[in-house]
Amino acid sequence: MNELLWILMLLINFSAIMLSYRIWGKLGLFIWVPISVIIANIQVTKTINLFGLEATLGNIVYATSFLVTDILSENYTKKEAAKAVTIGFFSLLTMTIVMNVAIWFIPADSDFIQSSMKEIFSLMPRIALASLVAFGFSQFHDIWAYDFWKKRKPDAKYIWLRNNASTMVSQVIDTLLFTSIAFIGVFSIEILLEIALTTYLLKWVVAAADTPFIYLARRWKQRKLVE
Numbered sequence: 001m002n003e004l005l006w007i008l009m010l011l012i013n014f015s016a017i018m019l020s021y022r023i024w025g026k027l028g029l030f031i032w033v034p035i036s037v038i039i040a041n042i043q044v045t046k047t048i049n050l051f052g053l054e055a056t057l058g059n060i061v062y063a064t065s066f067l068v069t070d071i072l073s074e075n076y077t078k079k080e081a082a083k084a085v086t087i088g089f090f091s092l093l094t095m096t097i098v099m100n101v102a103i104w105f106i107p108a109d110s111d112f113i114q115s116s117m118k119e120i121f122s123l124m125p126r127i128a129l130a131s132l133v134a135f136g137f138s139q140f141h142d143i144w145a146y147d148f149w150k151k152r153k154p155d156a157k158y159i160w161l162r163n164n165a166s167t168m169v170s171q172v173i174d175t176l177l178f179t180s181i182a183f184i185g186v187f188s189i190e191i192l193l194e195i196a197l198t199t200y201l202l203k204w205v206v207a208a209a210d211t212p213f214i215y216l217a218r219r220w221k222q223r224k225l226v227e
Helices: 002-024 026-043 059-075 078-104 114-121 124-152 156-183 189-209 211-222
Strands: 047-050 053-056
Touching: 002 026, 002 047, 002 059, 002 189, 002 211, 026 059, 026 078, 026 124, 047 189, 053 189, 059 078, 059 124, 059 156, 059 189, 059 211, 078 114, 078 124, 124 156, 156 189, 156 211, 189 211
Parallel strands: none
Antiparallel strands: 047 053
16 A cells, blocks of 8 residues: 555656646746745654655655756756755755744643654654755765766657666665654654665655656757746
8 A cells, every 4th residue: 555655656756846837837846846845854753664665755846856956957057957956945944943942832722733743843853954964965975966967868768867877876865864853763664664664765766757757858958848
C-alpha cells in the first residue's frame, strides 16, 4: 500500500510543479520551493516502511526542489536558481520560528491540538537546522554542477546528463548531512544507516524520474508557452 501511495505522491508532486510553471512561469517555480521545503520538514518526522525498508516520509517533495532549481538553471540562469534556494532558506527559517512561538501560547480549555502541534513542531529546530545545512550545501553544489555540465555539454540532448550528474551527487551530500544532524541520537546506528540508504535511493529514483519534465520545461520555454 505504501509503495502505491509513494508513486501517487510522486505523480502529484511532478504534476503540481509543471502546472505551477505553466500557469505562472518562473514565478511558479519560485512558489514551489517554499512549499517543498516546508512540507518535507513536516513529513520527515514520520517514518514508514517502503519497499521492505524503513524510511522517512518527505523524500519525494524535498527531492522535487532539485527539479525546480535544475529547470531554473536550464531555462534561465544560475543566479535565478540560487535565488530559489535563498527563498527556501527564508521560508523554512520563518516557519520554524513562527510555529515554535505558536507552541508557547497557553491553549484554551477547549483546545485539542496543542499536544499534537508540540509533538511535531518542537522537533523542528533540530530538523530545520539539519535541513538548512543540507539544503544549502547540496543545492548550491547542484547549481554549480549543473552549470559546469551545461557549459561543457550545452546541447539539449545532454539535459539528462547535466540533470542526473548534478542532482545525484548533490543528493549524497544532502542525505549524509541531513541524517547525521537530524537523527544521530534519535535512532540506533542500524536504523540511521537504513534511513540514510533508503533516503538516498528514493531521492535517486525521483532524480531519474524527473528528467523528462526538464525536457518538457525547456520545450515550453522555447515555444514561449511560459515566461
